[in-house]
Amino acid sequence: MKQKHTIPELETIAVQIRQDIIRMLEHxxxxxxxxxxxxxxxxxxxxxxxxxxxxxxxxxxxxxxVLLSNGHCVPVQYATMAHAGYFDKKELMTLRKFGSRLQGHPERTKLPGLENTSGPLGCGLSQACGMALAMRMNQDLHRWIYVVMGDGEINEGNVWEAAMLANKYKLNNITAIIDRNNIQIDGQTEDVMPLEDLRHKWEAFGWHVIDIDGNNIESVIDTLTMSRAIVEKPVMVIAHTIPGKGVDFMEYDFHWHGAPPNKKQAKEALHELRTLQGKIRGEHE
Amino acid sequence: MNKEHIDVSTYHLLDVTSELEQEPIRSGFGAGLVEAGKQNDQVVAACADLTESTKMHLFRDAYPDRYIEIGIAEQNLVTVGSGLAAMGKIPFVSSYAAFSPGRNWEQIRTTICLNQQPVKIVGSHAGVSVGPDGATHQMLEDIAIMRVLPNMVVVSPADSVEAKKATLALAEDTKNPGYLRLAREKTPVFTTDKTPFAIGKAYVYAPGSDITIIATGTMTYQALLAAENLFKQGIDAEVVHVPTIKPLDATTILTSVSKTNKVITAEEGQIAGGLGSAVAELLSEEHPVPIKRIGMRDRFGESGSPDELLEAFGLTAKHIAMAAHHMMKS
Incomplete structure (x- = not known):
């Protein structure tokens, strides 16, 4: 039985993971x-x-x-997996380097624990459907599939093909999570290709939709746990998040979608994360 | 005819000059998939609203719990296949070749080939012999776009009997992705249950010493017919049937070409990227010799009867024989 963490403990872990993300990207x-x-x-x-x-x-x-459909966000998965004991945290610094198991976009065959190979967008939900159908054939009824998708990602038509299939077969052991951070490479999602009314779109496709604050760990846990109790439909969690969360100069700014921090920016970001945005005093730097 | 020419005994072939039974190649797939499903309960199937056309309805009716109807959504078709395979299934996913792999190449590349999942993509209605439906539905580029993908196995059977064997062989391969190319129209059945088939093997159906004709799919029958006629005219052509375009059986091809030093390739698809390209690539590195490629030459098909189209685009035994005569003179 896995030890249960308190919410403050989880928040501390999240801060550590964010620091690792900054270090990995800078490196x-x-x-x-x-x-x-x-x-x-x-x-x-x-x-x-x-x-x-x-x-x-x-x-x-x-x-x-866990299927990370928006593969470009894989640094968070690598960092979390290292913290969870899949591999040594030192290996995080090999991200994107030649010979590394931590490819720039995730490759299942390289790193045990990854479930899919992704990067080109729009595929995770389809793969989840295939897995859910296989589990049903195998009478494997106590396993759950979580798909993490970007909001810009759902511009892809493939996503909506999968949305229809999941509804058709009532694949209730899929919980999908859209990272609703409102940015994509070319700008704000609503400028690039409007997604709203997102909730009603998914509801019209036959999904049970839940909006949450995706940066509130407690609400994430409550929702993902509750989603297992919804048996009649697949569940779509629209997780409203702040892009760049935890680093003031990155937050809400779409220019940070595809860019890493340089050395100076990384130092500033790490300081901010360590001091919890200035709440912890007395750090000498 | 000279029965000593085509090696009917070694490979248990039927006489191609006789009146042969005709059956669509896709029917062999349909029967093979049911058999594969019987042998292995991990074999599953999905189709994009073309279940009867691709002959997958036979599997659907035999194993309804292992069949998934995807609807007209080919991107989803193959990507769902990736998910099924990730859970240990051997999924066969079928549509018309023009749509799958025509429309969903990147999903095949990323979620199946790079992800190393043993999904078997079945493209029916390949080639101009699709006929009246016209260019949109006559897939000619499938061999090219599947052959360039790492990990992908590409199989193009010559008749329905071989298609059944190819289906069973692909089902047994639990490691690699595969592409199975099928034709719509009835074509002569000239191989038999005893004819050998293994993925990665090419077969010298007709031994000869003057020129090597390398053919795949529906064109192998035409190549054998051409060889019979050429033999009567004093040209001893060797026919190499290549049902597996990838991995290519380099040994068998090089052994033949080392003897003849003249090559014709024949396929019902674009010569660019297809079998003709694969053979030219091999020979230019290993044993450069003159080569003539028969196939579609950088153009699309059009509506018409299959026979009209094959004649118009130069995809018959007659055209292969003409090319052989031309090469023998030069």
Missing amino acids: AGSGHSAGPLGLTDIFTALYFDVLKYDPKKPDWNQRDI
Whole structure:
């Protein structure tokens, strides 16, 4: 039985993961900053509370599944997996380097514990449907599939093909999470390609939709746990997050979608994270 | 005819000059999939609203709990396949080749090939012999776009009997993704249950010493017919049937070409990127010799009867024989 963490403990873990994300990206010299920082609370909730898994047995046949559909946010998954015991945290600094298991976008065949290979957007929900259908055929009824998707990602038509299929077969062991941070590479989502009314779109496709504050770990845990009780439909969690969460100069700014911090910016970001945005005094730097 | 020419005994082939039974290649797939499903309960199937056309309805009716109807959504079709395979299934996913792999190449690349999932993509209605439906539905580029993908196995059977064997062989491969190319129209069945088939093997159906004709899919029958006629005219052509375009059986091809030093390739698809390209790539590195590629030459098909189109685009035994005569003179 996994030890349960208190919410303050989880918040501390999330801050540590964010620091690792900053260090990894600065060291890599390329990569995406805003999405991973915004998703950190969701990944902390998943790996430190919600999911059933064993980092020592990544192929355990009763594990829950996490599919990161927006593969560019993988730094948050790597950092969280390292904290969860899948591999040594030192390996995080190999992100995007030649020969690394931590590819710029996730590759299942490289790193045990990854469930899919992604980067090109719009595929995670389809893969989840395939997995859910296979589990049903296998009478594997106690496993859950969590799909993390970007909001810009759902511009992709493939997503809506999967949305229809999940409804058709009532794939109720899928909980999808849209990282609703309102940014994509070219700007605000509503300028690039308006997504709203997002809730009603998914409801019209036959999904049970829940809006939450995706940076509130407690609300993430409550929602993801509750989603297992909704048996008649697949569940879509629209997780409203702040892109770049935790680093003041990155927050809400779409320019940080696909950019890493440089050395100076990383130092500033780490200071901010360590002091919880100035709330902790007395740090000498 | 000279029965000593085509090696009917080694490969248990039927006489191609006789009146042969005709059956669509896709029917062999339909029967093979039911058999594969019987042998292995992990074999599952999904289709994009073309269940009868692709002959997948036979599997659907036999194993309804292992069949998924995806609707007209080919991107979803193959990506759902990736998810099924990730959970240990051997999924066969079918549509017309023009749509799958025509429309969903990137999903196949990322979620199946790079992700190393043993999804079997079945593209029916390949080639101009689709006929009246016209260019939109006559898939000619499928071999090219599947062949360039790492990890992908590409199989193009010559008749319905071989298609059944190819389906069973693909189902047994639990590691690699595969592409199975099928044709719509009835074509002569000239192989038999005893004819050998293994993925990655090419077969010298007709031994000869003057010129090598390398063919795949529906064109192998045409190549054999051409070889019979050429033999009567004094040209001893060797016919190499290549049902697996990837991995290519380099040994069998090079052994033949080392002997003849003249090559014709024949396929019902674009010569750019197809079998002709694969053979030209191999030979230009290993054993450069003159080569003539028969296939579609950088153009689309159009509506018409299958026979009219094959004649118009130069995809018959007659055209192969003409090319052989031309090469022998030069």
